[in-house]
Amino acid sequence: MTRGESGPADDEPGRPPDDHAPTSAADAGEARAAGDAGDTTRAGSTGSAGEARTAGNTGNTGNTGDTGEPTKGGGAADAGTTARAGDAGAVRRRRLAVRGAPVVALLLLAAGYVAFGDAVRNRLFADDAVRVAAPVPKAGTEGRCAELIDAVPDELGGAERRETRPATRYTAAWGDPAIVLRCGIPRPDEMNNPRAPGARLKGVDWMLESPDDGSHRCTTALRSVYVEVSIPAAYRDVEALVELGDAVRTTIPAGL
Template identity: 40%
Template sequence: MSSSRHRLYGLPALAALIVATGCSSSDDSATAAVPSPGAAAAKLCRDLDGALPRKLDGLGRKDPRPASALTAGWGSPVIILRCGVPRPPKMIDPKVAEGKDRDAVAGAVNGVDWLMEKQGGGAYRFTTANRKAYVEVEVPEGRDSSTVLVGLAPAVKKAIPEGIAD
């Protein structure tokens, strides 16, 4: 009988531990792989970090881990920006340029050119084009992508000059 009583007390304690761990603030933080661009792009990305808005689409800035001047985030679920990423393969795909790729589209928002790629779960990834460094923005499902890109355009134009990334 003592072993069943032990199990009865052990299960509620384990359940409480799981609930407490699941609600911890560490789970609230997103993570993002930090890009490793060349020196010129890294400098531009640090400039971008200083120019980024504190709020985006009404959401406060909440940077992902590990902390880096090459990454930024807003809200929860988090909108993640990574600067200095490699050129996406779809950027040079002729089907995209011809408008024949249903999962990737090129376009411009407020003077910044972007490649838009559909992701799983209704999310979108946008990558700047025709800039000296590639800036990638992942917008989760349910967020207004156009509002996000309009909010980021002034900072991108200020910090990342037009041109071709190395």
């Protein structure tokens, strides 16, 4: 180069260094490294934010089930709720069983009462009454029958008087087997038989019927109310009619 030409000099005093140009290759490498570090830092921050969001989503999943699958903590809560619901159901079932026990006991007691029937009731109440078909006296004659039942003796043919069932003022009974009196029965068809056997005892006329079993069925005749006396075969005769004569004669007027 000639003396008149100018060119860059290696060192020019008084010229400030270029801030934008690296002073050396090492400086350029450091600058690149710093830039990379900045990118890494930003990436790390982004990653941290992603992790934070992921953690938040995970927490939301545990609470609300965003993914449709409960976390382990949610499953434990659900299991506890199910267990408590099962315990409550068991308690209700036990309460129902306890409350139902008295009802079952009453039903069993009622069934036993019905099953044993009259036999059980007789033993419980010591009922020694005689079962008798209760008559229905004609209207206006009920008082006559009531008077007769009040007038009959307490002992008949050596047998003591007994209660009758159903309880009525139109029947009486004595002994076992029982002699049974019924007042106010309908007129027997045998009364139409002129050959029907009869007897007059203590001023009272009686029609006598003697079935093949040896018993006697005796009915007052020519009286305003028909009175029937049934005498079992064990008594062999109709002597009881004599003892009833006074009561019948004084309470049941003669006539038809």
